[in-house]
Amino acid sequence: MEDFLAGYDPRRYAPVAVTVDVVALTIRDRRLHVLIVERGVEPYEGAWALPGGFIRPDEDLAEAAARELAEETGLDTAPAHIEQLASYGGPGRDPRMRVVSISYLAFAPDLPDPRAGTDAAAAVWHPVDDVPRLAFDHQRILADGVERARSKLEYTPLATAFAGDTFTISELRLIYESVWGTPLHAGNFHRKVLSVPGFVEGTGETTQTGGPKGGPRAKLYRAGDARLLHPALLRPSREEEIR
Amino acid sequence: MEDFLAGYDPRRYAPVAVTVDVVALTIRDRRLHVLIVERGVEPYEGAWALPGGFIRPDEDLAEAAARELAEETGLDTAPAHIEQLASYGGPGRDPRMRVVSISYLAFAPDLPDPRAGTDAAAAVWHPVDDVPRLAFDHQRILADGVERARSKLEYTPLATAFAGDTFTISELRLIYESVWGTPLHAGNFHRKVLSVPGFVEGTGETTQTGGPKGGPRAKLYRAGDARLLHPALLRPSREEEIR
DNA sequence: CCAATAGTGTCTTTAAGACATTATCCC
DNA sequence: GGGATAATGTCTTAAAGACACTATTGG
The missing domain is CATH 3.90.79.10 (Nucleoside Triphosphate Pyrophosphohydrolase)
Incomplete structure (x- = not known):
């Protein structure tokens, strides 16, 4: 050697x-x-x-x-x-x-x-x-x-890496919409995020004010301990990308 | 320059x-x-x-x-x-x-x-x-x-790259079982593979004989034109891998 | 009051999984 | 016939998506 x-x-x-x-x-x-x-x-x-x-x-x-x-x-x-x-x-x-x-x-x-x-x-x-x-x-x-x-973004909680330490579900949805370039249904997105174990966890706090154009104060969340999302949040599938 | x-x-x-x-x-x-x-x-x-x-x-x-x-x-x-x-x-x-x-x-x-x-x-x-x-x-x-x-194997048709030009659904299932190291339910797997558009396409032929231990002749398939599987074939999820 | 947003409820459709059943083939 | 396998059918449950609705805030 x-x-x-x-x-x-x-x-x-x-x-x-x-x-x-x-x-x-x-x-x-x-x-x-x-x-x-x-x-x-x-x-x-x-x-x-x-x-x-x-x-x-x-x-x-x-x-x-x-x-x-x-x-x-x-x-x-x-x-x-x-x-x-x-x-x-x-x-x-x-x-x-x-x-x-x-x-x-x-x-x-x-x-x-x-x-x-x-x-x-x-x-x-x-x-x-x-x-x-x-x-x-x-x-x-x-x-x-x-x-x-x-x-x-579909199968990991990495969207939270684009957010600050705490964030609202709406802010998280805007991240998905920005990265995917697709509008998402606010209500369904909200329920889905909360249903994935370990994706986000509540802080018990809310925003100090409502949105700039009105609306209630939103609950604040931080990233949870999940490394994978299960079930995943799939993009609206586009037929062209499959074949 | x-x-x-x-x-x-x-x-x-x-x-x-x-x-x-x-x-x-x-x-x-x-x-x-x-x-x-x-x-x-x-x-x-x-x-x-x-x-x-x-x-x-x-x-x-x-x-x-x-x-x-x-x-x-x-x-x-x-x-x-x-x-x-x-x-x-x-x-x-x-x-x-x-x-x-x-x-x-x-x-x-x-x-x-x-x-x-x-x-x-x-x-x-x-x-x-x-x-x-x-x-x-x-x-x-x-x-x-x-x-x-x-x-x-979950979201692409690459399992077919392990098979020959034509294959039976059972052969395809054995590929999944070998790579994942998990037994899969034969009936459900069969139905699921056929339900994914473009994953496999029938050749119209069957095997020449039944299995070595009996059973009917199986239909032969070849790889389809899909590049992604939709819906995907997900592995039985293990909780440990998520957190 | 009005517009906007947060969050929840309901219904339909699709898919996954457990399980049973029928048909076909080898021995 | 008996055992094994192919292929299909049925049922239950989970999840996605469409949509409606209530509650809370700023203007």
């Missing part, structure tokens, strides 16, 4: 670089938004892209994703949830060299506007359904991330 | 290698099996591992996975389904250098015994619930692959 390691030359292989890219999602003004940055360095300088960059020698992939997100966007609050999305590594996806990107998906409650940081000329939250052209294959990565988010 | 590329030195970054590893699953003798190889080269020479290896400069990640699977196991038939599973890249997961592995999940119908190929001293199908210790973090990758497979 020692002999083997001594005789081993990493340069024998074609050079490859590994990056992480982050699809960070939040909800603003009832629309799903993604965090994008204007690139401050080549390649694609001046173009919009997902935050990301090269991994460092002693950090895990998930750590690298969290670091790049914080560095490029100045957000000091960690997102409520972060998970690996997928990897993209076709030859030619980066003009510099062979680059394999591991993408991560992050969910955050509504946060302040980001500031541009390292390697970024600007950083903004932008509605996902109206995103400018993105560098590299980031358009595809974003699409995969959005679809993953839509799907995960 | 030209200036930038000319001044760019890939070696500035710490060297990283990228490998692909494949979790290839099939069903033999009513049990879920995974394809493993005995490593013929260091590191971990002599240990069992998932088939895999370094990506080549001009191939896509999925191509690399298919190539490694074919090379190391001598299986000339492509698996019925292959998809990306996840990526693993913590520092120290390979003694040689920083190695990031992109894992793929493959489903195959019952195939002949594999032959050891490049870099492999042996290659065998082995039951997943009784696998020997695997090199690197391959135990974890295998566990993730098996869980993905179990989950995908």
Whole structure:
């Protein structure tokens, strides 16, 4: 083994670089938004892209994703949830060299506007359904991330990661409506959420006032201890997506 | 841009290698099996591992996975389904250098015994619930692959990827039972499969004989055109997995 | 009072699961 | 005939969806 390691030359292989890219999602003004940055360095300088960059020698992939997100966007609050999305590594996806990107998906409650940081000329939250052209294959990565988010709302309680510590059922419904892009029936949604064990638990409190246009005060809830929703909240199914 | 590329030195970054590893699953003798190889080269020479290896400069990640699977196991038939599973890249997961592995999940119908190929001293199908210790973090990758497979049987028609071109409903049920490790009610399963639009379509044929221990001839089906099962076939839910 | 929203009640339809029954085939 | 399996039928219960209704608030 020692002999083997001594005789081993990493340069024998074609050079490859590994990056992480982050699809960070939040909800603003009832629309799903993604965090994008204007690139401050080549390649694609001046173009919009997902935050990301090269991994460092002693950090895990998930750590690298969290670091790049914080560095490029100045957000000091960690997102409520972060998970690996997928990897993209076709030859030619980066003009510099062979680059394999591991993408991560992050969910955050509504946060302040980001500031541009390292390697970024600007950083903004932008509605996902109206995103400018993105560098590299980031358009595809974003699409995969959005679809993953839509799907995960069905069978996990991750919608609560978009909400604050406490929330009303209506706020939770607005999250589902924003991510799925579909209006939901308020009454049925209300009953269904409360019927799933461990999804939410009541705090005993209510909002201090009714809604801006009237209505009673709503009960406040926080995330429960369920890791999976059973039964699940399925999206209204679209025939096109099945075949 | 030209200036930038000319001044760019890939070696500035710490060297990283990228490998692909494949979790290839099939069903033999009513049990879920995974394809493993005995490593013929260091590191971990002599240990069992998932088939895999370094990506080549001009191939896509999925191509690399298919190539490694074919090379190391001598299986000339492509698996019925292959998809990306996840990526693993913590520092120290390979003694040689920083190695990031992109894992793929493959489903195959019952195939002949594999032959050891490049870099492999042996290659065998082995039951997943009784696998020997695997090199690197391959135990974890295998566990993730098996869980993905179990989950995908619920909402996609991928169980048919484990079957031949045509199959009976009972054969399909045995696939579900083998992957999930749970007995299913034959009558209810039968009715449910036929009630899901596009899951299977009849061929008009039946088996040539009844079962080995008697019984009528069964109708033959082939995979339908559905990409998602609606409604889904859910596993009998286990309370432990929810919280 | 009026509009808007929170929360609950009722009914219909669909699907899951337990179980029984009939028909067909091998021995 | 006897045992096994394919396929279908029946019944109960759970859940989804449509819709109505009451109660509470702000304006």
